[in-house]
Amino acid sequence: MDLQRIKYFLALSEELHYWKTAEKVNITQSALSRQIQSLESELGLQLFERNKRNVKLTPAGQFLKEKWEVELSELEYIHQFAKQLHLGERGTITIAHPDSISASIMPDLLAKITDAFPQLQIKLVQVLYENQLEFLKNYKIDLVITRDTNSEPGIKSIKLYSDHLALVVPLDHPFKALGDLSAENLKQQKFILPSKDEGSSYSEIIQAFFKSYDFVPDVFLHSEFGSTIIALVRKGLGIAILPDSYMHHQSPGLRFIPLPFKTDLLINWRADDHNPVLANILKLVFEY
Amino acid sequence: MDLQRIKYFLALSEELHYWKTAEKVNITQSALSRQIQSLESELGLQLFERNKRNVKLTPAGQFLKEKWEVELSELEYIHQFAKQLHLGERGTITIAHPDSISASIMPDLLAKITDAFPQLQIKLVQVLYENQLEFLKNYKIDLVITRDTNSEPGIKSIKLYSDHLALVVPLDHPFKALGDLSAENLKQQKFILPSKDEGSSYSEIIQAFFKSYDFVPDVFLHSEFGSTIIALVRKGLGIAILPDSYMHHQSPGLRFIPLPFKTDLLINWRADDHNPVLANILKLVFEY
DNA sequence: TCCATTAATGCAAAATACGCATTAATAAAT
């Protein structure tokens, strides 16, 4: 059963006149007549009561007219929706990102995405460092922003941005600028640091920092969550080293002292993921 | 867009294998391949991600699979329903009938109808004598049972049944049988009769009855409704002449004395009404 | 009774769909 036939039927059911209908739908009267006939024989019922003079819907025809109008418009909507999925203008994508950029890069990126593709559904999730690539491979997430390069086959990634590291201290702390730091006074500080594996390259850079002052820090506490670390520093429980993206968070009472160390942000996705939504988002990211 | 194509698509979306699917739907792999291709080009989107080795739904394909499954089953249901309308196994018909047969012929007839066509919706309405044919012509009712022949063009009718008239008296009334009636004692009775026009031929028969005893009745009250008349007779307010179908009503305390007069019941419908439901009901009625 | 209208139909041409055989890409086996 061709949907075009149903459209012809609907046109005829409005006009109730073969000639006029045929003209309106741009076929000949003979073609229209046969289309209706084959529709009737396909359904095994009569759609119109007709003689050489009049055309009138049967009860079954009337019923089908009403129902088919609804079904066809539903189908049209469905096809349009599917087209948007195809173009990557609709659909869902799940993104994992580190807490550190939730107030800096992420809002900008998300604004850009929703601006370009307002129908897109974006799911943001927090994924522990150790699970990131596994979740990506298992289709639990489609895009993950990390601070660590990966060498997995099948996972593509590109550098998105470079962050400076910063020493985070309370406002009333004696450290005001990079020059205030020395091996001696650093030794007297209590440090609150990220867990060893919250982005291993990031951890390594922090180690490098301590090494440059040639001492082993007194680590008071490890936390995986930057916002927790910031709260602890604000309460005066210690000082921290964080990517300076955190400066964009609402953090009164804190001073960020930039350090000459950088940490990269990378965006990762499955190489074989052909979801058009992903393609569109990557396009936006690359423009970034 | 042919629905058959969508069915092929759904089959392939289950199997995800052209050969197996083609075999299952009884076409060659080449035909299936082209069906899917033309479906894709019709929709302007890709349904499957495929190379020479693997077949996989795209997001749009996955979406359409789910939606089309629903739509197709809805359409199937609709077509089946329409088929039943065509066969007159479903649909609505509005029937008007006189009160007199609501406890005799009507229950039998309705039982027969619902037995043969359990899906049919029957609307029973009361229509005043004077409106019966007008309502029938104006499509307010489809079938009307009357006690009067009609000569309207475009209205067909056949005789359904013949009723005897009966004299209706309270049990304690001196009239016990037809022999008890005479011109003298009839004159002393108060009569409760139907309105002059509640089926004119019926009225005429009653007039004929009185004429046969050669007197003019003392008519205490006219009513269009048989059940009202019966109630009044039971209360002793007078005696009545009614079709003996009323015997089938629950009417304790009454005696029906059959009279040698008959009144016909006719069933009427529009000659040009091709509603299959009507045809089915008439078929049942004719068997009656 | 005649005329105008109009849905159905015979027929040939055009368009479409199909099956067969083959090709080409790719994953698995050696």
Next chain:
DNA sequence: ATTTATTAATGCGTATTTTGCATTAATGGA
């Protein structure tokens, strides 16, 4: 690295379906 097996796509000739034109036949109105 090379071979083999699998399998979706495709070229081509055939079969089927659909179309338009012209005509027919039924019907309501003058």
